[in-house]
Amino acid sequence: MPSEARAPAPLPPLSAEAAAALLAPPWLPSGAAAAVPLARRAGAGAIPVLVRAPAAGGRLRLVRALHALAGCNGPLLAATGRRPGLAHAPDGTALYLDLGALAPDGVLALEALLDDARVWVLGGAEPGARLPAALATRFSAVGIEVPPLAARTADLPALAAALLEDLARRLGTAVPHLASDAFELLVAHAWPGDVAELQAVLARALLVAEGGPIQAGHLALSAAEPRVPTPAAPVPALAPGSAELEYLLAELAHELRNPLVTIKTFADHLPQLLEDAELRGRFATLTTDAIERMDGLLENVLAFARLGPPRRESVQVGPIMEHALADLEPELAGRSVRVRRAAAPDARCAADPAHLAYALRNLFAGVVREVPAREQLLLDATANGVVTLRFAAGAEATARLRRLAAPGESGSLADPTLLPLAFRLARAVLERNGGTLAVVAEAGEATSVVIRLPTEPAEDART
Numbered sequence: 378m379p380s381e382a383r384a385p386a387p388l389p390p391l392s393a394e395a396a397a398a399l400l401a402p403p404w405l406p407s408g409a410a411a412a413v414p415l416a417r418r419a420g421a422g423a424i425p426v427l428v429r430a431p432a433a434g435g436r437l438r439l440v441r442a443l444h445a446l447a448g449c450n451g452p453l454l455a456a457t458g459r460r461p462g463l464a465h466a467p468d469g470t471a472l473y474l475d476l477g478a479l480a481p482d483g484v485l486a487l488e489a490l491l492d493d494a495r496v497w498v499l500g501g502a503e504p505g506a507r508l509p510a511a512l513a514t515r516f517s518a519v520g521i522e523v524p525p526l527a528a529r530t531a532d533l534p535a536l537a538a539a540l541l542e543d544l545a546r547r548l549g550t551a552v553p554h555l556a557s558d559a560f561e562l563l564v565a566h567a568w569p570g571d572v573a574e575l576q577a578v579l580a581r582a583l584l585v586a587e588g589g590p591i592q593a594g595h596l597a598l599s600a601a602e603p604r605v606p607t608p609a610a611p612v613p614a615l616a617p618g619s620a621e622l623e624y625l626l627a628e629l630a631h632e633l634r635n636p637l638v639t640i641k642t643f644a645d646h647l648p649q650l651l652e653d654a655e656l657r658g659r660f661a662t663l664t665t666d667a668i669e670r671m672d673g674l675l676e677n678v679l680a681f682a683r684l685g686p687p688r689r690e691s692v693q694v695g696p697i698m699e700h701a702l703a704d705l706e707p708e709l710a711g712r713s714v715r716v717r718r719a720a721a722p723d724a725r726c727a728a729d730p731a732h733l734a735y736a737l738r739n740l741f742a743g744v745v746r747e748v749p750a751r752e753q754l755l756l757d758a759t760a761n762g763v764v765t766l767r768f769a770a771g772a773e774a775t776a777r778l779r780r781l782a783a784p785g786e787s788g789s790l791a792d793p794t795l796l797p798l799a800f801r802l803a804r805a806v807l808e809r810n811g812g813t814l815a816v817v818a819e820a821g822e823a824t825s826v827v828i829r830l831p832t833e834p835a836e837d838a839r840t
Contacts, residue, residue: 384465385454385472388441396445399438403535405523412521413443419519420447420471425491425498427476427516430523432503433571439523440473440499447471449497459483463490471497476516477506484509491515526568526575533564534815534827536572540579541591553586555817557757557765558593564763564829566598574599674798680735681802687729687810689831694724694733694758701738702756705745712750719757726762726830728810733830736806737764740814743800744768744826747778764828778816778826 391399398404400413416426426443430436437455444453451470456463459480466472472490479487488511491498500516502508504524508516526533537555545552555563559582568574582595702709702716709716726733748754748768755767770778778800804814812830 383458384462385456385470388437388453388455388473390453391438391441391445393445396442399435399442400446403532403539404435405439405521406529406532409521409523412519413446416443416519416521417447420444420449420497423494423497424518425500425516427500427502427520428523429502429504429506429520431525431571432475432501433573434523434526435572436501436523437473439521440501443499443521444471444473447497451496453499460486463487466490466496468495471499473499473501476500476502476508476512479509479512484512487512488515526571530564530829531813531815533575534560534817534825537563537575537579538817540576541583544576544580544583548583550583550588553583553588554590554823556590556592557759557763559591559596560817560827561759561761561763562593562596562598569599677739677799677802681806684732684735684806684809687732689727689729689810691725691727692730692733694726694764695722697730697734697737698756698758698764700734701741704738705741708742708745709754712745712748714745714748714750715753717753717755719755721759724758725832727832728812728830732806732810736803736810736812738803739799740803740807740826740828741766743803744778747824762830762832764830766826768824770824778824 401410405413419426420443428436428440428443430439441453449469449471451467453471453473454466456466456472456474457478459478460483461474461479463472463483463486474487476487487498490496500512504522526536529536537560538552541555542552563575563578570577578596578598579591581597582591585595586592698718708714744766745754747770749770752769755765757765757767759765807814807828807830810830812828815827815829817825817827
């Protein structure tokens with residue numbers, strides 16, 4: 378005879394501040410974070426929410442964060458086992474349970490609880506887990522999906538930085554610098570233990586490093602098979618009505634607005650200009666600069682539109698980087714920004730050469746805008762397809778770059794500080810070639826922009 382089902386146990390509450398941080402990048406991928414407002418509103422009507430996330434990826438903490446921000450008066454309870462004591466859940470409470478662990482009679486008890494709608498049910502499931510048909514239908518209204526960490530390579534740098542910041546705060550120490558060789562090991566690892574494993578690895582490394590930079594030798598990784606990169610999904614076209622097209626056009630309009638204001642000002646003051654030679658010369662220079670800027674922006678967008686499907690091949694990164702830097706030399710010299718190169722002589726990656734040249738030129742142009750005058754830009758390229766740009770930047774600049782680098786993140790159309798169009802176009806081209814882009818905040822005010830490209834050409838490019 379099965380033992381009597383236990384009453385659900387209360388879970389400790391989270392503060393609103395902690396909950397808000399957990400429900401945003403980097404803890405959640407941007408797609409999952411976008412579903413959070415809908416899940417929070419579901420609590421008022423006891424509409425069930427399905428949280429598909431690895432248990433080791435912080436699923437329980439995510440559920441606690443949702444409950445904390447949903448405005449529910451009752452506590453959050455956890456029902457465990459194949460036959461949880463659902464009848465013991467008081468009215469007005471929220472209930473969390475693992476949908477994949479339920480026995481058939483447990484599924485029936487849950488269906489009855491959902492029929493009564495007297496508690497808010499937050500169901501958990503592993504990514505890809507198959508649910509009973511009845512539960513799959515009932516939990517289809519609102520869902521949050523968090524892929525395994527091995528499928529979130531682009532989020533790993535920011536996630537590692539957030540974990541190190543939290544660990545350092547708990548230990549009362551400075552946030553350590555994560556060396557490039559350590560970062561490369563983290564990205565290549567398979568992460569069978571998901572975020573919990575990453576946290577444990579970083580916690581041990583922080584203790585072993587004793588306040589110094591975390592090197593590859595400080596990381597104790599399991600002997601699991603290395604992660605095999607999955608082929609990049611096809612990048613959809615910028616279809617009419619799509620959010621990506623809307624943001625692209627909004628940023629283009631933003632970039633063009635200032636030059637147009639200059640030209641309009643010239644036209645408004647035309648009578649005065651006819652009588653003042655000095656003023657005519659000054660406005661003529663400003664107008665010429667404005668027209669050249671608009672022409673350059675339009676040419677850049679047209680070049681982006683002309684890029685066909687990528688045909689990846691093995692290319693040497695160094696010469697392409699040097700050519701991109703040469704185009705920026707006037708701006709670098711004008712602001713006294715020094716460039717220090719640390720590229721491996723045999724650094725190669727698998728990409729379409731024309732695509733890579735376009736992406737690096739635009740990416741460097743976007744990054745240079747964020748480097749303070751008279752500072753240094755460190756440019757590093759390794760033999761395994763990783764290009765890193767490290768420079769000093771304030772917290773605001775780092776936050777802007779992080780938002781732009783996050784996949785699917787577009788910001789607000791009303792934001793007057795829209796990031797450079799060049800950066801967004803560069804990210805899109807890198808993703809077409811199977812690459813990723815991440816922004817990592819380091820110790821002090823240092824920031825790293827990390828590009829990771831495949832090192833083996835695609836099959837269709839070799840045939």
